[in-house]
Amino acid sequence: MFMAMVQDDQKKRMDQQIDENLRKVYQRTLEEEVPERFHDLLRKLKDQGTPE
Amino acid sequence: MTPRRAEGAPPDATDKTAAKSGDPRDEIAVHLSAMRAFAVSLTRDPVAADDLVQDTIVKAWTNFASFRPGTNLRAWLFTILRNHFYTMRRKLRHETGDADGAFAARLAEKPAHDGRLALRDFAQAFAQLPVEQREALILVGASGFTYEDAARMTCVPAGTVKSRANRGRRRLAELLGLEEDEEMELTDRATRAVMSGHGRSGL
Numbered sequence: 083m084f085m086a087m088v089q090d091d092q093k094k095r096m097d098q099q100i101d102e103n104l105r106k107v108y109q110r111t112l113e114e115e116v117p118e119r120f121h122d123l124l125r126k127l128k129d130q131g132t133p134e
Numbered sequence: 135m136t137p138r139r140a141e142g143a144p145p146d147a148t149d150k151t152a153a154k155s156g157d158p159r160d161e162i163a164v165h166l167s168a169m170r171a172f173a174v175s176l177t178r179d180p181v182a183a184d185d186l187v188q189d190t191i192v193k194a195w196t197n198f199a200s201f202r203p204g205t206n207l208r209a210w211l212f213t214i215l216r217n218h219f220y221t222m223r224r225k226l227r228h229e230t231g232d233a234d235g236a237f238a239a240r241l242a243e244k245p246a247h248d249g250r251l252a253l254r255d256f257a258q259a260f261a262q263l264p265v266e267q268r269e270a271l272i273l274v275g276a277s278g279f280t281y282e283d284a285a286r287m288t289c290v291p292a293g294t295v296k297s298r299a300n301r302g303r304r305r306l307a308e309l310l311g312l313e314e315d316e317e318m319e320l321t322d323r324a325t326r327a328v329m330s331g332h333g334r335s336g337l
Contacts, residue, residue, distance in 0.1 A: 096312055100303045101275040103256045108276035110253070111171035117184060120166050120191060127195045128157065 159198050162191065165208045168277065172212055175272045176219045178261045186222070190215040209279065213287045216269065223265075259309035267302030270295050275303075 169190060173183035193214050194201075201210050260268065273284040274295060281299075285292040306312070 096307055097303050099312070100306050101271075103253065104260070104271055104275045106253055107257045107260065108171050108175070108272065111174050112167045114167070114170070116166045116170065119184075120187065121163065123188060123191055124160075124163055124195070127192070128159070 158201075158203065159195055161207055162194055162211065165211050166191075168208060169211055169215055172272055172277070173215060173219070175260075175268050175276075176216065176265060186215060186219055189218055193218065206283070208277075209283055209287055212273070212277075216288065255310060256306075259306050262309060263302050263305055267298050267305065270298035271302045274299050 166187070169187050170183060173186040173190075174180060177183045177186060190211060194211055197214075201207065260271070263271070269288060270284060273279045273287065274281060279287070281292040281295050284295045288295065
């Protein structure tokens with residue numbers, strides 16, 4: 083019972099560590115500059131697009 | 135029209151100002167970096183990821199009528215992105231017979247373990263996970279969507295998202311050598327001690 087609780091706790095901490103690293107890796111991509119081609123594309127779509 | 139992104143300013147901040155110009159579709163720009171990050175985690179290839187984002191932008195723009203105002207735009211965009219990704223992946227598989235195998239082989243090597251968890255090692259281990267697990271972990275673990283949101287986006291029950299995320303975490307722990315080796319051993323030893331104690335008394 084106690085050991086199971088300790089193991090649960092360890093698992094939880096490991097999951098937290100994994101999620102934290104996940105966020106860091108994800109964040110690194112998030113912080114990359116968005117290529118200008120996407121903004122150009124949005125402008126082009128807007129210019130040719132069906133105004134609402 | 136002035137460029138959306140001023141030099142030096144964080145992309146998010148300036149993207150948000152762009153969203154104020156009236157057309158609700160302008161808000162798509164706010165989510166571009168998140169879309170890229172999600173696309174990279176699915177494709178594991180920056181070039182393919184940018185192509186995926188580009189296609190998603192066009193699809194989102196031209197099908198914007200199907201977006202329900204007031205709902206989560208990022209979730210809507212992510213859904214389009216992932217559906218397109220799976221469609222393309224099926225096509226690729228059909229053409230080459232192998233969409234994942236070559237990539238998996240390139241990454242088959244275990245990351246060098248020097249006692250601390252290098253982010254690069256982590257990214258490499260993450261890339262080895264099956265796509266369903268990567269998707270679940272990015273949506274729930276990294277992007278902060280709820281299991282229910284992620285379930286809607288991936289068209290599976292929330293319990294499935296949860297078990298995919300958990301299996302992904304277990305696999306990552308395994309690949310990175312984070313398993314509770316020592317503790318498990320201790321537990322085993324303790325268990326064995328108890329068991330053998332009982333055993334002896336039985337003898």
